[in-house]
Amino acid sequence: MKYDLEHPVVASIGTEKYKCTVEWRHGKFIADEPESSGGKDKGPDPYTLLLSSLGTCTLATLRMYIDRKGWDVPKIAVSVNMYHEVRDGKTVTVIDRDLNFLSPVTDEQRERMVQIAKVCPISKILEGEIQVRTFAYSDNDESQKHSYTNDDITVVWKPELCRHAARCATQLPTVFNPAVKPWVNMDGATSQEIREQVARCPTGALSIAK
Numbered sequence: 001m002k003y004d005l006e007h008p009v010v011a012s013i014g015t016e017k018y019k020c021t022v023e024w025r026h027g028k029f030i031a032d033e034p035e036s037s038g039g040k041d042k043g044p045d046p047y048t049l050l051l052s053s054l055g056t057c058t059l060a061t062l063r064m065y066i067d068r069k070g071w072d073v074p075k076i077a078v079s080v081n082m083y084h085e086v087r088d089g090k091t092v093t094v095i096d097r098d099l100n101f102l103s104p105v106t107d108e109q110r111e112r113m114v115q116i117a118k119v120c121p122i123s124k125i126l127e128g129e130i131q132v133r134t135f136a137y138s139d140n141d142e143s144q145k146h147s148y149t150n151d152d153i154t155v156v157w158k159p160e161l162c163r164h165a166a167r168c169a170t171q172l173p174t175v176f177n178p179a180v181k182p183w184v185n186m187d188g189a190t191s192q193e194i195r196e197q198v199a200r201c202p203t204g205a206l207s208i209a210k
C-alpha cells in the first residue's frame with residue numbers, strides 16, 4: 001500500500017467558527033463555512049473544495065491531452081455543481097460538469113475531450129468505490145518511549161500514539177517490521193530514508209530525537 005500523496009493534507013480548526021487551516025505540500029490556505037452556516041466565508045467551504053478537486057483535475061487532464069495532440073485550444077473552463085436526490089430509498093449525489101472550450105473545436109474533438117474528462121483521476125475516484133477510514137489520536141499520553149539508534153540518528157517511538165494501520169511497516173518494511181523484535185531495524189535503510197518515513201507518521205508516534 002502506498003498513499004497517493006507523500007505528505008498528507010492536514011487540516012486543523014481552533015475556536016473561531018469555522019475557520020480551518022489546510023496545510024498542503026508547499027503552504028497553507030483557509031477554508032471556512034458560508035455565513036448562512038455560521039462561518040465567515042473566509043475561504044472555500046468543503047463542498048466547494050470537493051468540486052474544485054474534480055474541476056481542476058479535469059482541466060489538467062484535458063490540457064495534457066490537448067498538448068499531446070497539438071490541438072489549438074488555448075483556454076478551457078469547467079463549471080461543476082452537484083445535487084442530491086433519493087432513488088429507491090437511497091440518496092444519490094449527482095455531479096454535473098460543464099466543459100466550455102472558449103474557442104471553436106470540432107464535434108470529434110469535443111466528443112474525445114468529454115471522454116478524456118470522464119477518466120481524469122478524480123473522476124475515477126468519485127465514480128469508483130470509496131471507503132473513508134477514521135482513526136483518532138490525542139497528545140495526552142506520552143509516558144512510554146522507545147529509542148532506536150544508528151551512528152547518525154535516533155528514532156523515538158511512542159507506542160501510545162501508534163494506532164495507525166502500519167503505514168510505516170508498509171512503506172519501509174526493511175526498517176519497520178512489527179513481526180520481529182526489535183521492530184525497528186536502523187540498518188534497514190539510509191538515515192535519509194528513515195527520516196523521510198518518520199516524517200510520514202501521521203500521529204507523532206515516530207519522531208527523530210533532537
Ligand code: SF4
Pocket residue numbers: 161162163164165166167168169200201202203204205206
Ligand atoms: S509508527 Fe506511525 S506510521 Fe507507524 S504504524 Fe504507528 S502511527 Fe502508523
